[in-house]
Amino acid sequence: MNITQEKTGNLNAVVKIKIAPADYTEKVDKAIKEQAKKAQLPGFRKGMVPAAHIKRMYGKSILVEEINNLLNDTLTNYIAEQKLEVLGQPLPVLDNEKEFKWDNTDEFEFDYELGLAPAFDVKISSKDKFTEYVVKADKETLESRIKNIRRSYGKMTNPEVSADGDVLYTDLVQVAADGSVLEGGITSTATIRLDQIKDKKILKSLIGLKKDDVVTIDIQKAFEDAAVIAKALNISEEEAAELKSNFQLTVKNVNRLEESDLNQEFFDKLFGEGTVTDEAGFKTKITEEVESMFKQDADRQLSNDIYLQLIEKHNFELPDEFLRRWLKATNEKLTDEELAEGYDDFAKNLKWTLIENKIIKDNSIEIKYEDVVQAAKAKLDAQFRMYSPSPLPEDQLAQYAVQFLQEKENANRTFEEVKALKTFEYIKSVATLEQKDIDYNKFVALNK
Structure with missing residues (x-):
């Protein structure tokens, strides 16, 4: 076997591997014999198929496999022995002019292109x-964190009138352009968190509401989020993204999470x-x-x-x-x-x-x-x-x-x-x- 390396640039090289019959014949013969021991073919008992028969039927594919194994091992060992720092993996150089008979008499030559890592020094000192x-x-971040913690350990109440930050339990009914209930339209029972409302005007209309109060809202302006709209109306996100309609909102209940008191029980x-x-x-x-x-x-x-x-x-x-x-x-x-x-x-x-x-x-x-x-x-x-x-x-x-x-x-x-x-x-x-x-x-x- 003959292996040579040719530099084709500062960071590029081609490795040429030449393989003679003497390099692969023994491996191919051994593989054929092992295949004969395992083969189950009509007319032969298991393990009694003649090696010559296996060679005639599968010799070419066995030769291809053994050549590939030999190439992989040879190239890997060569890179390690030469201490080449390769980037990526070697790429085979395709040569349409090369034709092999694959009859166990060929002398093969395969070329592989390598990308090489550059040589450089890393200098780090106190000057870096x-x-x-x-x-x-x-102050703002701290107050927000404290508020969230106090709410996490707070208690739920049901105030009569809604305020900013409350949660409304509602019935939603799709309405037509004239404000009447749309026949066959979307209806849903939904939990509306006021801190999710994006439109300030709509948010203002939802503050100060009592049980059984009714308002009409533009659902797209209210949330500006197809996922939130889909969840509220129990429809797909694709439908929610395309939905352009107002909804009649009826308040069924108002929930408020009161912040925990700053007392010893809370601290403990x-x-x-x-x-x-x-x-x-x-x-x-x-x-x-x-x-x-x-x-x-x-x-x-x-x-x-x-x-x-x-x-x-x-x-x-x-x-x-x-x-x-x-x-x-x-x-x-x-x-x-x-x-x-x-x-x-x-x-x-x-x-x-x-x-x-x-x-x-x-x-x-x-x-x-x-x-x-x-x-x-x-x-x-x-x-x-x-x-x-x-x-x-x-x-x-x-x-x-x-x-x-x-x-x-x-x-x-x-x-x-x-x-x-x-x-x-x-x-x-x-x-x-x-x-x-x-x-x-x-x-x-x-x-x-």
Whole structure:
């Protein structure tokens, strides 16, 4: 067997593999004999089919399969031995002029095009500066969070007159252009949340209503959301999107969720007995909780800033034309328009992966199995806490994590998450982070 490599550009190469009969004859003969032992053909006992008969019937397909296996193994081993950093996968070079007899006497030659990763250095030092935002809870955000918590632990009442934020239980009847009830029209019993009403004029008309009061509303103006309209009228979203009609709304009941009192019973329910004893302590705890959530947003912002700055700093080339062909070859449904629109983002993410791998390799950063298990446990723990505030026992959580990682996709995704985390941790330990306090509303405006 003869393997050669020819550079066709800075980041492109063609590997030529020549295979002689001596390279494949033994493998093909062995495969034919194994097939003969398993074959069940009319006129022969199982395992007694002559190898010559199998060769005559299936020899060509067996030869093709063995040549393919030999090519895959040879190319994979060659790339590993030559320590070639390949992007994508090798692409076979089609040559219509080559014709093979496939009769066990052929000398085969196959060419594969490679896209190669560029050689580059990643240099990170204290001269690389990033802003680490410390997001503070502004008054509006804090008041909104406190209101939601108090409502969550509040009680339901039935006031006589509706007010902003109430829930109306109603009968809805479709009306004609002249205001009369439309014969055969849509009727529904619906729960109307006033905080979902988009039109201010319609909202005003629904405030101050009592049981059995009747008003007419434009359903499209009221909600501006086909999904909400579909649910209220018990119709499909497609029908809701096309619906242009007024509805007669009759109030059947008014519900109001009263906010919980700021008393010791409420504090104990939230934080445990005696942990918080007054309103000031309550606000402090809520502020800590809100700003803890903001910290996750700030960490994502910092990671994104690092990502963008390092990609811009390490502006190396990629074998773009090869990668475009590879993407088309491996994604049959990918259109030329989709490729043109998405390639820049693909290339940017690929560059980051190369930078990330370089950092991991140059700094001997280890990603241990224990790290992946811990990440899986943290992810699962967060999911379970969405449904129950009580944490799972450690042994049970560990068991779930192991089961979760047995799925290859879960394991690969978690590994990549740990890899990214360790990369960013290293960068932040070397670069200069300049902390900056910022109100939440101003922080949100940064990404608009």
